[in-house]
Amino acid sequence: MKKILIALLALILTGTNTYSQKIKLIIDAGHGGKDFGAKNKAGEKESDLCLLMAEALQKYAQENGMETIMTRTKKEQTLTHEQRSGFKTDKNIKYYYVSLHMDKDKTASTRGNKLYYYSRAVSSGISKTLAERIAKGLERVNGNKSQIEDKEAVILKRNSVPSVMVYYGHVTNPQDVKLAKDPAYQREVCMLIIRSIMETRY
Ligand SMILES: [Zn+2]
16 A cells, blocks of 8 residues: 555656646747748748748647747747847746748749757757657648758757757648648647647656
8 A cells, every 4th residue: 555655656746747847838930020031922921921830839839738938929020040049948947949930942843841950959859859750740730741950050059948940841832831821730730749849858
């Protein structure tokens, strides 16, 4: 009986440590303002599409008990790398950083997802695992191949918290753009990012 109680207590305690810790998700809508990123023939900007996904991610993350920080909340906002990354952190909170982007290609039919992490960043191991989980999830959600790359991007380099850049399709591909604007698809992408974070605890 005593042994069972101790085991139960241990389970409750480790459970508290591992799973009840507050998560803060920093959501970075790529580009913005004077820097609109990539643009397609219809004039749609990567920066505007990413803001839509960022707003959805904020909503679903909060619904799933996470706190959120948005680096950008307006279309016309131009941010520096410093305003986008390297946030002060609280040691009692687990932070994650997701920067949202769409890729571009000369050929409109090109599709596919891309995930960036930086192998020399402070939290590179967790970032890589997170990138791998999101990559797999995106393949399931949109049926396109995902690539993972080790990239020395300024924001990834400046961040100490687990950080990934997520390219969920191409702004130059009409199907990807249609999906990117669809609330049901946005929900699927956001939920897979949230699940991937939940599975990648540190
Ligand atoms: Zn971009």
